[in-house]
Amino acid sequence: MKKPKLAVWKFASCDGCQLSLLDCEDELLALAGEVEIAYFLEASRATVKGPYDLSLVEGSVTTAHDAERIKDVRSSSRALVTIGACATAGGIQALKNFADVNDFLAAVYATPDYVSTLATSTPISAHVPVDFELRGCPIDKRQLLEVITAFLHGRRPGIQTTSVCTECKRRGTVCITVAHGTPCLGPVTQAGCNALCPSFDRGCFGCFGPMETPNTASLTRRLRLLGMDDAGVDRIFRTFNVKSFEEARS
Ligand code: SF4
Ligand code: SF4
Numbered sequence: 001m002k003k004p005k006l007a008v009w010k011f012a013s014c015d016g017c018q019l020s021l022l023d024c025e026d027e028l029l030a031l032a033g034e035v036e037i038a039y040f041l042e043a044s045r046a047t048v049k050g051p052y053d054l055s056l057v058e059g060s061v062t063t064a065h066d067a068e069r070i071k072d073v074r075s076s077s078r079a080l081v082t083i084g085a086c087a088t089a090g091g092i093q094a095l096k097n098f099a100d101v102n103d104f105l106a107a108v109y110a111t112p113d114y115v116s117t118l119a120t121s122t123p124i125s126a127h128v129p130v131d132f133e134l135r136g137c138p139i140d141k142r143q144l145l146e147v148i149t150a151f152l153h154g155r156r157p158g159i160q161t162t163s164v165c166t167e168c169k170r171r172g173t174v175c176i177t178v179a180h181g182t183p184c185l186g187p188v189t190q191a192g193c194n195a196l197c198p199s200f201d202r203g204c205f206g207c208f209g210p211m212e213t214p215n216t217a218s219l220t221r222r223l224r225l226l227g228m229d230d231a232g233v234d235r236i237f238r239t240f241n242v243k244s245f246e247e248a249r250s
Contacts, residue, residue: 011059188214
């Protein structure tokens with residue numbers, strides 16, 4: 001029987017989510033036994049032509065060229081799953097959506113005229129239909145394996161959409177906000193990391209993006225009580241998932 005073809009594509013991103021796939025190590029051999037890794041330039045220059053049964057797409061759309069390229073990826077893919085904050089929410093590069101992109105260009109590049117970029121960074125779903133969005137910056141490898149397995153078996157992935165707080169409770173981590181007054185975005189952030197940061201006494205900074213029904217107004221009141229001013233509140237929400245958190249706050 002022919003194995004399903006898996007393709008992995010990169011758009012504007014840091015490659016961290018693709019590395020999460022390579023980081024599967026032990027599971028990668030089992031995965032390679034189940035699928036033909038047909039296109040994955042981060043892992044191999046050897047490629048196999050499409051169509052592909054499952055495409056994993058990392059990164060956001062920030063150039064006119066990529067806005068066209070994603071259409072080709074979509075048309076050559078039976079199922080398309082976006083992976084990571086860049087692909088699902090535009091990433092930290094979506095900060096430019098809330099400013100003048102020319103200011104960023106002038107601050108970063110010695111010769112901005114050579115840079116051809118769109119004024120915005122947008123998630124893949126803004127350009128083509130997406131079958132599933134896997135959150136995280138970077139994604140969690142256990143969740144990635146669940147998503148790949150689910151698509152290979154024709155079922156919906158079992159990915160929870162509750163908050164990071166539920167993971168603190170499940171693992172018995174004492175709430176750092178309640179116990180120590182540490183600001184934490186856990187109440188409005190989607191679970192998936194097993195409450196990694198609070199387990200090390202650090203506040204969550206929202207790298208999995210907004211949960212299903214985020215009460216950002218209530219959390220904002222709590223952050224203000226903890227002593228944050230308006231600029232501090234804006235700053236804590238404006239990181240890897242700036243676009244989706246700003247939509248959740250509006
Ligand atoms: S530490 Fe953060 S994520 Fe954990 S319960 Fe408290 S507010 Fe929620
Ligand atoms: S606790 Fe928050 S910031 Fe830390 S890994 Fe989890 S989602 Fe990301």
